[in-house]
Amino acid sequence: MHNFPQHLLDGHASFMSGRYVRERERIRxxxxxxxxxxxxxxxxxxxxxxxxxxxxxxxxxIFVLRNVANLVPPYQPDGGQHGTSAAIEFAxxxxxxxxxxxxxxxxxxxxxxALSPEASPLDxxxxxxxxxxxxxxxxxxxxxxxxxxxxxxxxxxERISIRNSIRNLRTFPYVADLENQGKLAIHGAWFxxxxxxxxxxxxxxxFIRPQITLEH
Amino acid sequence: MHNFPQHLLDGHASFMSGRYVRERERIRxxxxxxxxxxxxxxxxxxxxxxxxxxxxxxxxxIFVLRNVANLVPPYQPDGGQHGTSAAIEFAxxxxxxxxxxxxxxxxxxxxxxALSPEASPLDxxxxxxxxxxxxxxxxxxxxxxxxxxxxxxxxxxERISIRNSIRNLRTFPYVADLENQGKLAIHGAWFxxxxxxxxxxxxxxxFIRPQITLEH
Amino acid sequence: MHNFPQHLLDGHASFMSGRYVRERERIRxxxxxxxxxxxxxxxxxxxxxxxxxxxxxxxxxIFVLRNVANLVPPYQPDGGQHGTSAAIEFAxxxxxxxxxxxxxxxxxxxxxxALSPEASPLDxxxxxxxxxxxxxxxxxxxxxxxxxxxxxxxxxxERISIRNSIRNLRTFPYVADLENQGKLAIHGAWFxxxxxxxxxxxxxxxFIRPQITLEH
Amino acid sequence: MHNFPQHLLDGHASFMSGRYVRERERIRxxxxxxxxxxxxxxxxxxxxxxxxxxxxxxxxxIFVLRNVANLVPPYQPDGGQHGTSAAIEFAxxxxxxxxxxxxxxxxxxxxxxALSPEASPLDxxxxxxxxxxxxxxxxxxxxxxxxxxxxxxxxxxERISIRNSIRNLRTFPYVADLENQGKLAIHGAWFxxxxxxxxxxxxxxxFIRPQITLEH
Numbered sequence: 094m095h096n097f098p099q100h101l102l103d104g105h106a107s108f109m110s111g112r113y114v115r116e117r118e119r120i121r122x123x124x125x126x127x128x129x130x131x132x133x134x135x136x137x138x139x140x141x142x143x144x145x146x147x148x149x150x151x152x153x154x155i156f157v158l159r160n161v162a163n164l165v166p167p168y169q170p171d172g173g174q175h176g177t178s179a180a181i182e183f184a185x186x187x188x189x190x191x192x193x194x195x196x197x198x199x200x201x202x203x204x205x206x207a208l209s210p211e212a213s214p215l216d217x218x219x220x221x222x223x224x225x226x227x228x229x230x231x232x233x234x235x236x237x238x239x240x241x242x243x244x245x246x247x248x249x250x251e252r253i254s255i256r257n258s259i260r261n262l263r264t265f266p267y268v269a270d271l272e273n274q275g276k277l278a279i280h281g282a283w284f285x286x287x288x289x290x291x292x293x294x295x296x297x298x299x300f301i302r303p304q305i306t307l308e309h
Numbered sequence: 310m311h312n313f314p315q316h317l318l319d320g321h322a323s324f325m326s327g328r329y330v331r332e333r334e335r336i337r338x339x340x341x342x343x344x345x346x347x348x349x350x351x352x353x354x355x356x357x358x359x360x361x362x363x364x365x366x367x368x369x370x371i372f373v374l375r376n377v378a379n380l381v382p383p384y385q386p387d388g389g390q391h392g393t394s395a396a397i398e399f400a401x402x403x404x405x406x407x408x409x410x411x412x413x414x415x416x417x418x419x420x421x422x423a424l425s426p427e428a429s430p431l432d433x434x435x436x437x438x439x440x441x442x443x444x445x446x447x448x449x450x451x452x453x454x455x456x457x458x459x460x461x462x463x464x465x466x467e468r469i470s471i472r473n474s475i476r477n478l479r480t481f482p483y484v485a486d487l488e489n490q491g492k493l494a495i496h497g498a499w500f501x502x503x504x505x506x507x508x509x510x511x512x513x514x515x516f517i518r519p520q521i522t523l524e525h
Numbered sequence: 526m527h528n529f530p531q532h533l534l535d536g537h538a539s540f541m542s543g544r545y546v547r548e549r550e551r552i553r554x555x556x557x558x559x560x561x562x563x564x565x566x567x568x569x570x571x572x573x574x575x576x577x578x579x580x581x582x583x584x585x586x587i588f589v590l591r592n593v594a595n596l597v598p599p600y601q602p603d604g605g606q607h608g609t610s611a612a613i614e615f616a617x618x619x620x621x622x623x624x625x626x627x628x629x630x631x632x633x634x635x636x637x638x639a640l641s642p643e644a645s646p647l648d649x650x651x652x653x654x655x656x657x658x659x660x661x662x663x664x665x666x667x668x669x670x671x672x673x674x675x676x677x678x679x680x681x682x683e684r685i686s687i688r689n690s691i692r693n694l695r696t697f698p699y700v701a702d703l704e705n706q707g708k709l710a711i712h713g714a715w716f717x718x719x720x721x722x723x724x725x726x727x728x729x730x731x732f733i734r735p736q737i738t739l740e741h
Numbered sequence: 742m743h744n745f746p747q748h749l750l751d752g753h754a755s756f757m758s759g760r761y762v763r764e765r766e767r768i769r770x771x772x773x774x775x776x777x778x779x780x781x782x783x784x785x786x787x788x789x790x791x792x793x794x795x796x797x798x799x800x801x802x803i804f805v806l807r808n809v810a811n812l813v814p815p816y817q818p819d820g821g822q823h824g825t826s827a828a829i830e831f832a833x834x835x836x837x838x839x840x841x842x843x844x845x846x847x848x849x850x851x852x853x854x855a856l857s858p859e860a861s862p863l864d865x866x867x868x869x870x871x872x873x874x875x876x877x878x879x880x881x882x883x884x885x886x887x888x889x890x891x892x893x894x895x896x897x898x899e900r901i902s903i904r905n906s907i908r909n910l911r912t913f914p915y916v917a918d919l920e921n922q923g924k925l926a927i928h929g930a931w932f933x934x935x936x937x938x939x940x941x942x943x944x945x946x947x948f949i950r951p952q953i954t955l956e957h
Binding site: 527528529530532533534536537539540541543544545549552553555556557559560562563564570571572573575577578579580581582584585586587588589590591592593596598602604605606607608609610611612613614615616619624626631632634635638651652653655656657658659710712714718719721722723725726727728733735 | 743744745746748749750752753755756757759760761765768769771772773775776778779780786787788789791793794795796797798800801802803804805806807808809812814818820821822823824825826827828829830831832835840842847848850851854867868869871872873874875926928930934935937938939941942943944949951
Binding site: 226 | 311313316317318321323324325333336337340341347348354355356357359361362363364365368369371372374375376386391393394395397398400403408410415416418419422435436440441442496503505506510512519
């Protein structure tokens with residue numbers, strides 16, 4: 094009848110006998126009254142960087158957009174079918190979320206492709222190259238000198254790209270308006286897929302590790 | 310310095326002291342050798358329908374694309390910046406995944422907007438309306454007669470949309486080629502956000518509940 | 526008789542009644558048989574980055590050279606009075622140490638002066654500017670574009686400078702010889718003065734955080 | 742990935758779980774607001790004579806320059822890269838410290854080399870011999886007669902060298918100016934590596950043991 098991947102069926106069985114049992118009330122209530130997440134997380138598709146894992150988030154907690162390299166395009170109301178912009182619009186205007194988090198991560202394949210277009214197996218790709226062109230001239234501006242190691246350059250571009258996406262996010266008129274009114278806060282974050290650590294962006298655009306308090 | 314949402318910081322502290330400790334070796338190994346997920350899941354941004362929750366998926370297991378209403382556009386190599394197509398290309402060509410799952414879910418806000426454009430607060434939206442126009446004439450074809458209740462019509466369109474996305478997916482030449490060669494399998498699924506149940510699409514396009522085996 | 530700083534006299538009294546009492550035997554033995562540290566640490570003068578604090582090092586454990594920004598000049602046997610080169614020579618040839626660690630740190634004032642010579646109160650200085658000129662064109666090569674924040678550029682140059690010092694260290698013929706013979710290992714490290722964390726340089730020149738094992 | 746010395750990793754783990762935990766607030770504050778040590782200590786690289794140990798100094802307390810035999814060269818603005826002079830300039834002009842301590846110690850290897858150039862394994866050294874030549878004719882002037890034992894001659898030259906360095910320090914115009922204005926005090930000290938005792942220089946240039954008060 095179907096050849097659905099067994100690892101997913103097994104995982105779903107585990108969900109049903111575990112979390113679903115424990116959180117049944119909350120899940121059913123969310124189904125009845127609808128979702129009202131306070132935060133939109135814009136994250137990467139990478140299998141190692143699930144926002145729900147990183148934030149140990151429960152059902153109903155975060156609205157999650159995931160594309161390659163967690164990019165936000167600038168506001169372009171040109172009649173095209175912009176999936177990322179649609180998700181932002183839905184979160185901000187329909188769900189009235191209070192926070193947007195643009196979350197990048199280490200060893201991002203999209204950023205890697207942007208840094209080494211000539212070496213990438215994706216160079217003939219129709220879509221990845223175009224999609225990463227949202228970074229514009231940033232990879233070239235970062236430079237290709239030998240001062241920084243490849244890993245350092247990659248991390249630098251991952252963070253530069255987050256700041257770029259946040260700039261683009263502010264070109265959405267309603268995002269800028271709500272932020273100016275103090276009703277919407279925009280955040281940057283970078284996840285270290287190796288150590289598990291989260292770095293959050295401060296006022297100056299730098300990424301710092303917040304104090305983790307375990308007593309909550 | 311930063312005003313990062315406290316619920317996310319708390320969740321991350323919980324991750325660090327819980328799952329990260331338990332799965333440290335696996336997480337570090339994934340960081341070193343790179344991801345090699347076997348499955349791409351195309352899901353909705355909805356805060357109640359996280360694929361990692363539904364499939365109890367661990368780090369490295371699934372590559373996850375999330376947009377509003379889990380839509381796949383047709384193959385359009387027109388030079389535009391198509392985020393969904395870029396993620397599909399990356400998963401299929403760079404990561405060489407073996408399965409694609411298009412997973413819809415109940416009470417989907419995007420599908421609801423497509424069904425009732427006149428009633429939606431999103432009707433003036435620039436992006437949501439355009440994005441949902443990927444469904445083409447399907448909402449009208451479903452009809453507005455009183456034969457089906459609103460809930461039945463919503464569930465119907467959620468499943469029609471999944472089959473539509475799977476048709477679009479097969480317009481990508483490399484997707485069709487790999488499927489024909491038996492190297493890539495395409496699946497549909499629908500998640501009931503109230504009961505937690507997963508319905509998978511069978512050969513005829515119907516959605517059925519697979520037998521759940523709890524002993525795994 | 527003397528106006529010796531009281532905070533140092535107080536500190537010395539604390540040493541005499543504390544550590545000296547506990548480690549008297551070791552201290553006296555070191556005095557009798559002479560020092561034989563296994564490691565030379567080349568560190569900065571910064572009051573927040575004492576190697577003995579960072580490594581909780583006891584008497585006799587590390588031979589410590591400290592100058593502004595922990596720089597190593599290239600091998601220049603020109604008859605000048607090179608204090609840093611003299612210390613390296615003493616450690617490697619007389620003490621026959623097995624490890625050299627070049628340790629930089631965050632928010633380094635010397636590196637800051639090298640990055641912003643025009644803004645620095647040291648611009649008329651006779652010696653700081655000359656000393657930091659050991660970095661050559663590296664600050665300019667790093668670039669002054671706005672892609673990286675000032676803090677990111679500072680961290681980048683701190684690490685570039687460590688790699689540069691290690692290159693210079695290998696221009697000392699006996700250092701290169703001993704390293705080739707496997708008798709001397711050269712290491713890089715970077716200390717985060719805020720979090721207390723140590724980052725060590727790996728084979729590729731990247732700085733990573735080693736696993737801390739507390740059971741030793 | 743790295744072969745960083747284990748004794749240092751162990752020491753750092755000890756620091757992180759000990760002192761860092763106890764002094765976290767102070768350390769973080771120093772990182773935020775910058776260092777403002779009141780005292781520059783010019784000390785020897787010797788592994789048995791760490792100023793932080795001798796003065797039980799905490800983070801941010803002392804700015805520490807360490808070279809072989811704690812020498813200060815005379816003011817030579819000749820365009821050379823003078824590391825010691827750069828550190829003095831940085832401490833006095835940028836940090837505006839109030840005290841300079843030139844601290845020698847017993848059984849100093851550099852002083853020993855200066856006293857017995859013919860017996861030293863360093864006599865062919867390119868840098869140690871040149872560096873110790875900062876003492877000029879002082880070793881010869883001390884004489885090689887049999888009146889003083891070798892140990893007495895060594896201690897004598899250690900103290901003669903401290904007074905010589907202090908003379909050289911006063912050839913820096915801004916040092917002399919600030920001292921004359923009463924804004925900067927210059928001190929000598931000598932540490933007995935065997936007994937742990939500190940001897941401080943009085944007005945006449947003699948080294949005396951200050952009264953130690955233990956109740957602090």
